[in-house]
C-alpha cells in the first residue's frame with residue numbers, strides 16, 4: 292500500500308520529478324546568491340530535501356520560512372537523538388525511565404508533543420483544496436474505510452506511524468548523503484572534473500538534467516553508491532524474529548533481536564579494497580559502465596537494507612540524489628574555503644545518532660558557466 296501511495300514508480304515518479312526539478316531551481320538560486328562567500332551548505336541541502344518531503348506529504352511546499360519545515364526538522368533531529376543505539380537499549384530494558392524527570396526522558400516527551408503538533412498541522416493543511424493531495428490525505432482517506440465486519444482496519448495510529456516513518460526515512464538519510472558528497476567533492480577536484488565532463492557530454496548546458504539521463508551517467512551513480520558505502524550513516528539495523536529461524540546455519544529463536552552491522556559489512560577489508568578510501572571506480576566496469584545490480588560487488592552494498600523490510604524509499608531517494616548532484620555539477624564547482632583548510636572527510640568522525648551526520652563544515656561554490 293505504501294509503495295502505491297508514495298507514488299514513486301512509473302508515472303508517479305514523473306510527477307515527483309517535476310516537483311524535485313522545481314525545488315532544484317530554488318536550490319540553484321540559493322547557491323548562486325552565496326557566490327563569493329564561504330558557506331555552510333546545510334541550509335541549502337536541508338531546504339531542498341524538506342521541500343520535497345512537504346510536496347510528498349501535502350502536495351505543495353512553503354519553503355524554509357513556512358511553519359511546517361522547522362517542525363519536521365526539529366522532530367526528526369529529536370527522534371534521531373532519542374533513538375540512538377545506547378540509550379534506546381537502556382530505555383527498551385527499563386521503559387519506566389521515560390516517565391522519570393531525566394533529561395533524555397524530557398527529549399522523548401518533547402518528540403511526542405512535536406509529533407502531535409505536526410499531525411494537527413498536516414490535518415489542517417490537507418483540508419485546503421489543491422491539485423495534488425499528497426500522502427497525508429491519501430492515508431487519512433483510508434482511515435475512513437471499514438472492513439466486512441464494519442471495523443476500522445487502518446487507524447490514526449497507523450496513519451501517524453507511517454507519516455513519522457516517512458519523515459524519519461526521507462530526511463536525515465538524504466541530508467547525510469548530500470552533505471557528505473559536497474564535503475568529499477570539495478576535497479577531490481579530480482572527481483568533480485570527471486562529473487563535470489560526464490554531465491557536459493550527456494546533458495550539456497541548454498537543459499536541466501532529468502531522470503532519463505541517469506542511465507547515461509554511470510560515474511554520477513558510482514559516486515552516489517560509493518558515498519553510501521563509504522559513510523554507512525545508518526550503521527546498524529534492528530530486526531526481531533517472529534519465528535525461530537537460522538542465519539548461516541546458526542539457530543536463532545523466536546523473539547530474538549538480530550542486529551545487522553552495515554558499517555562492518557561496508558568497511559571489511561576482506562570484501563573491499565582499501566575500504567576507507569573513496570573510490571567510485573570500484574563500482575564501474577573496465578569500459579566505464581556501471582556494474583549491474585546483480586554483480587557480486589554491487590550486492591555487497593546494502594545501504595538500503597535487503598529483503599522484506601528493505602527501504603521503501605530507495606527509488607525515490609536515488610532519483611532525488613541523482614537530480615541534486617547532476618544539477619549541482621552542471622552549474623557549479625565546489626572549492627575549499629580560502630581562509631582555512633577543510634579537513635578530510637572521515638566517516639568515523641561523523642556526528643553520532645541512529646543516523647550519523649557529517650560534522651558542520653564550510654565550502655565555496657563557483658559558477659562554472661553562464662547557462663541559457
Ligand code: HEM
Nearest residue numbers: 456460461464465468528594595596600601602603604608
Ligand atoms: C540515502 C537515502 C536512504 C537510505 C540510505 C535509506 C536506508 C534505509 C534502510 C537501511 C532501511 C531499513 C531496512 C531494514 O530495516 O532492513 C530503510 C527503511 C525505510 N526507509 Fe529508507 N533510506 C533512504 C531514504 C528513504 C526515503 C527518501 C524514504 C521515503 C521517502 C525512506 C523511507 C523508508 C521507510 C518508510 C522505511 C521502513 C520500511 C519498513 O519498515 O518496512 N527511506 N531505509
